[in-house]
Amino acid sequence: MSDLSDLLNLDAEFSAEELALRDRVREFVDRRIRPNIAEWYEQAVFPVEIVPEMAELGLLGMHISGYGCAGRSATEYGIAMQELEAGDSGLRTFVSVQGSLAMSAIAKHGSEEQKQRYLPEMAAGRVIGCFGLTEPEAGSDPAGMATVARRDGDDWIITGSKRWIGLGTIANIAIVWARTDEGVRGFIVPTETEGFSAQVLEPKLSMRASIQTELHFDEVRVSEAQRLPGATSLRAPFECLNEARYGIAWGAMGAARDAFEAAARYAGERKQFDKPLAAFQLTQKKLVDMALEIVKGQLIALRLGRLKDAGKLERHMISVGKLNNCRVAIEICREARTVLGGNGILLENAPLRHANNLESVRTYEGTDEVHTLILGQHLTGENAFA
Known part of the structure; x- marks a missing residue:
């Protein structure tokens, strides 16, 4: 297969x-x-x-x-x-x-x-969760979060908002990260809790078959039992982000592969000047370039997977996969669309849908700029974030 x-x-x-x-x-x-x-x-x-x-x-x-x-x-x-x-x-x-x-x-x-x-x-899918870290004014810099949690006896009171939170309107629980007097802490907040609200962010040009939301916390009260005891700094949510970033390195190559296969099929069936598009040199070059980038991206993803399974995966390595594979996947999908010509803008064909989606994938869990600076710091030893 x-x-x-x-x-x-x-x-x-x-x-x-x-x-x-x-x-x-x-x-x-x-x-x-x-x-x-x-x-x-x-x-x-x-x-x-x-x-x-x-x-x-x-x-x-x-x-x-x-x-x-x-x-x-x-x-x-x-x-x-x-x-x-x-x-x-x-x-x-x-x-x-x-x-x-x-x-x-x-x-x-x-x-x-x-x-x-x-x-x-x-x-089992009976409880759906969301992950509230990004805020309206704190995207690439989560350390700038404004959501706060203050102690009130044995409880915590959470106030603030989060933005671009997947699944917020269908979630049963929200993992919420907030600033406290003791540092950043994580809480499990049932979405039925008084003071919690979520609204869908729309209309969107990307990721339309998914749900992105804004969460609001108006004096939301949770017990100490709902605090994540092992989360004692901003490092905790970043450990979760790295899990997601790793999966994206693989996922982006799936979108790229699907767009490439659509272009290759079309090129073999569509005839112009009495021969299939696949018989033209320029079309073959496009297909070759796409296939080369896909196989290179898959090699990166596989290497990351084997390292992760061996317990040897480092943070900068994940950035290699997230940065490279998202970047090339978008270009592959855009190029695949050109092979389909005008038919490529129809929703029945996948490449442009994938390209639009990947604009979001390329942005979330760390933009190109963030991952570039992570790799730059690894190569030079200098922190250029601020």
Whole structure:
């Protein structure tokens, strides 16, 4: 089941179990996402009805061990994200927000009681979580957050707002990061709590089959039992962000691969000047350039996965994957659209939808500029953020 863009036979680098997982997720995407994604995208609908099916596949918190989670490897998680994003970035984002952000926050920093209470329900898709870090005035600089939590007896009172928060209007719980007198802390906030509200951010030109929201906290009271005890600094949410960034390095290549395959099919079928587009030198150059960038990006993602599984993945390495793979994926999708000509702007064809989605993927979990400076600091030893 090799892909057309697999110029180096990368399938040989995966185990039979990894390939079987890939094929199961790919079948799900082919059966449930591809036939419907154009309608979902056009109508700006996130299909909540497929959440139980994602849970059944073990995709929610799949890299977490125990508590009803699948306990799959980092590489297997990456493979699944690549296949999901070949369907649509917005649907991969759901799995990322639920698993790599909300569930990871509880798994990494929660108490045993919190893990037992929430993780099995989240893995089953019965409880949906969101992750509230970014704010209206604090995007690339989360240290500038204005949301605060103050002690009131045995409780905490949270005041502030968050912006560009995936799933906020359908979430049952929100992982909320706030500034306290003791530093940044994390809280599990049930969305039914008095003073909590969420509103959808729309209309959007990107990620239309997903939900992005703004959260507001008007004197929201939570108990000490809802605080994440292991989260004692800004490092805690960044550990969760790195999980999501890792998955994006794989996912972006899924979108790129899908756009490339659409262009290659079209080039083989569409005839101009009495021969298929694929017979023209310029078209072949476009396809070759796209395939080369895809296989290079997949090699980066695979290397990150093997390092992560070995416990040797470092922060700057994740930035290599996030920066490179998002950047080249957008260019591949745009180039694929040119092969389709005017037909490329129709929603029935995937490349421009992928390109539009990737504008968001390229921005969230660290912009190009942020990851460039992370890598610049690694190379020079100099912090150029401020």
